[in-house]
Amino acid sequence: MEAIKAAGTYFVSYIQKTWLVNYAYKLHQTTHYASPGFLLTIACPILFALQGAVVNKSGVTVDSGVAHAVLWTVLVGIRFNIIKQWSLGEDRPFWWVSESPHFTWQRIPDLRQFPVTCLTSPAAPLFSLLAAGAGIVIVNAAVKLIKSIEFKNARQRRWIVIGTWLSFGVFVGSVAEAEMLFLTNFPHQVAISLAIGLSIGYVATRRSFSRVASIKKILLVNLVIMALCYLAMWRGEAIATFNDYQKLVFKWCQRREWMQIDPSPLLDSFLYTG
Template identity: 25%
Template sequence: MDALHEAGIRFAALLQAGPSWLERVLVPLSSMADPKHLFTVCFPLCYSLEPAVGTAVLWGALLAEWLNVVLKWLLFGERPFWWLHESGMAARELLALRQFPVSCETGPGSPSGHCMVPAAALWPLVAALRARCGSPVLRILPCAAYVLLLAAVGLSRVFVLAHFPHQVVTGTVAGVVLGWGLQGRTPGSPRAFAFAALLLPLSALILRWVLSAAGFDIDWSLLLATRWCSSPAWLRPDSRPLASLWRDAGSALGLALAAAAPAPRLGPWPRLAGAGAAVAALQGLQRLREPRDPALCSGSCALRAAAGPWLVGSALPRLLAGLSRAPHRE
């Protein structure tokens, strides 16, 4: 693996030594590709296009993120920004490599969640857009945009030293396969979503307990990230695998709540207004201050994640439907 890691470091150095516009493009792209934006931005916007598509996008995102957490715990993948120092490569060679605020992920590195989760979650959107294109030529465009986006995200993760190239490729392939395999298999019953809200975190926590009982240090990556991150302010506690688990559990619970109280069908403009209101509300929830207590922090993360699908799929559409039926006074 050392030879693969060294090759990845050299490729990252080559990217960072490239034109200055690469940094202006790839660093913001790496931030925008954060899986949490699929939950708070992409999901409500896709839901406004078609509720079934939005539900499939969120279902793919939470399953992909859960699987990514499990694989990270099993594979113990390094990250470039700390391996460079831990391996001694930085001491042996003079490499002009920089970190960025998006570099300091605290979880293990393999496979890349920034590549795996969007690859799985965006496939239903690509399939829906292709189905709406009458011309065979136009049907190529959604797939081309999907491939280019995943390639650009992968390069961005290597550029900021968050992942090695092989971790990017592994995450992308796993996400594409998962997204394709989930096509047409999104459940619709509240019971199925509620079962997922319980099973996904429980199964992952059992795996965590088994690995800990076997003598593995599950939080090994947090120490390395803290040691080698250029700035303590760049450390991202929300990138820890447990934070992703609570987000997935809460999102599945929110889908169950939305499916249990389905909203009336709205017209295109009310749906668009609802999507904008939902994005604003979810961004506001994300900016709430986190409790310091770990248990309260986990509960807060799950509740905020659950609020998203409920707002998008039930509460806001019901409110807009009620406002549209309200009598107008002369």
């Protein structure tokens, strides 16, 4: 694992020296659209408002289950991320490079920190997970809607579908790139979160969400996974080790004003309870 982390830091060091760093601010903006706050307070209400809306003269309507599927995906993704975060207690790159014995006889990679780098909790790429999970649900629904609309030219429909999937890929790639570029997560952690998010999103696209029943199911699933969150925190000794992460950040963050004090583990589990 140390070798994988070392390879990840060299990769991040490389991309920080490329043209991507010139677009760091724009990359950071993309993470806003994959944040729980945006998805729960803006995206989901819009999708709920669009349920059953007629989009053309042929009577094609927006799938009524999309909003519930996105809500289910976001809540499950958030809870699963907390479980992963506090059960594994993984390092973040900006402190690991200085604490790890791997670089005792090697030169530490030249890594740049940013104002969003210094997070005081274990690594867990939530934005990548939600971008992949909620994104694939929304794009899958959009593609179904496009395919149900009659076009004069079948090739036109095909290119619109391809463009939709490509846009999804660019968005998810930008979010993943941001989480690596800013030294908040290792590349392998981002890759795992993407896989988890896609898996949760895939399950959501295969479920049938009715209006009343799905809300009850979402609340039940939320409560069950919250219980698992507490179990993960207990197993990972979250309360006991929380201060250790803050000490690491205080020690290795380049500027004190960049430190972002995360909520305590118990408070963290109550965020976005639905």
